[in-house]
Amino acid sequence: MTGFARVEGTESDFSWVWELRSVNARSLDIKLRLPAGMECMETKLKGLLANKLSRGNIFGSLTLNKTKNGQDVTINIPVLEKLIKVGKEISATHNIPSPNVDGFLSIRGIVEIRELESKEQRKAIENVSLRELEKAINQLVKSRAYEGKNLHANVVGHLDCIEGFIKNACEITSTQRGVLQERLMKKIQSLNFENPELSDERLAQEVAILAVKADVQEELDRLSAHIKGARLLLREGSPLGRKLDFLCQEFNREANTICSKSSNLDLTRVGLDLKASIDQMREQVQNIE
Template structure:
């Protein structure tokens, strides 16, 4: 199955009192590029998260956005006492007394007025966000969103593949037309040349059949397109095989399309036949459409 490089996936899960949301978007790119956006505390997990994406996506630009917010059930109770901050203030008060001989006591009102003693639910850290258990959680959530992304890429890839199969069938028909026309090129040239010489011959010069045959032989060799047609058919079949496989096909398809363009140009320049040239131009137009579609494949 061929995958498109364009897709979108998202997921969310609850852990440690937080709701973590994952959003993954991918677009066309010549190579593989992964951009991660997440809270600064989680940058230590960047490598493992990047590898998680790379296991599934081989080509394209992938933007991963991870956000966290405290679960509504934890924020519904209102302000929460920050015990570590209270202890820090009390310890600082004892040091002031000891070092500078200051007197006095912190009252309850004084303590509640200090910055950071009371926090709303959103700012309360229920569990350290860089503990080892977070890595497995982030990988799990990212896997879910990437799976959703792959489903979309697979659906679009199936549409692209179906369209490319139709266009390859059209190339195959054009190739068959060229194959049918190729043998007539020499015979038509021979008949036209003989007719032209007969019209020009006023009896002042003899008709040399041997030289005439040599001219036809040279022309036949110069306009022979058998090799180009054989390679063209091979490239069409290789494209069809790639589309039906399970490996990334974008770069290989791009190479084969370049090769088919080259063979088509050679056929057009060598054939010296109006109908063949027109078939070559039709094939080039179809190859350009295939190239645009194949550029979306992974």
């Protein structure tokens, strides 16, 4: 599910900003952007996120601004001297002004500015990072929960729609039983005509096979059971995205069987409408944690 969280604050000698963003995904994928020197904390920080979240592409960034640190400046003298020498040679060869030292100092890697940081300050930064990430996670969970309520309503609506199609299919099949019996009798007559020596037992077997092939009541009963299971999951409130996704696969399996068995145009139309509604529901379900 989608969501956003931001927490910020200030300590005695540094300030911070944690930002978390979440977008829909079927699995959990966490990416963090941390300040230089904090890479060793990435596993622990990801663990905090994984404990609270089970689905979604999560992107987190931590920004630190240190206000009271000293700085240690280092200049790469050997490389700088080589650059100056090359600059003078080029200047003499092409009769152009020699570049000044300021230009060389602006080249990346010539001057290195390193923040001076005590062990105590490093520990304080790590503690704050963990503590504030937990706040950001809680904020993100609330943000995702708001979207979850809307998704819940959408899924309930799809279940109601699917249940309506099941009722329509049941009504169609109940009115078609007479037609089915007539078809079976014609089939029996054709079998007797083709092979008058067929035994009653063989005829009964053929009738049973035809009845099973044409009857969709078993599929409709299973769909109704899956509807009840889905509603029960929605009432539980625990992470249910993967469970609902599995039920959608079962819904689709039964709908496909109904369409393949159907020899009635109205029932086929209901089956196709049923499949379309299931597909729409599954799109929503894949965004649920």
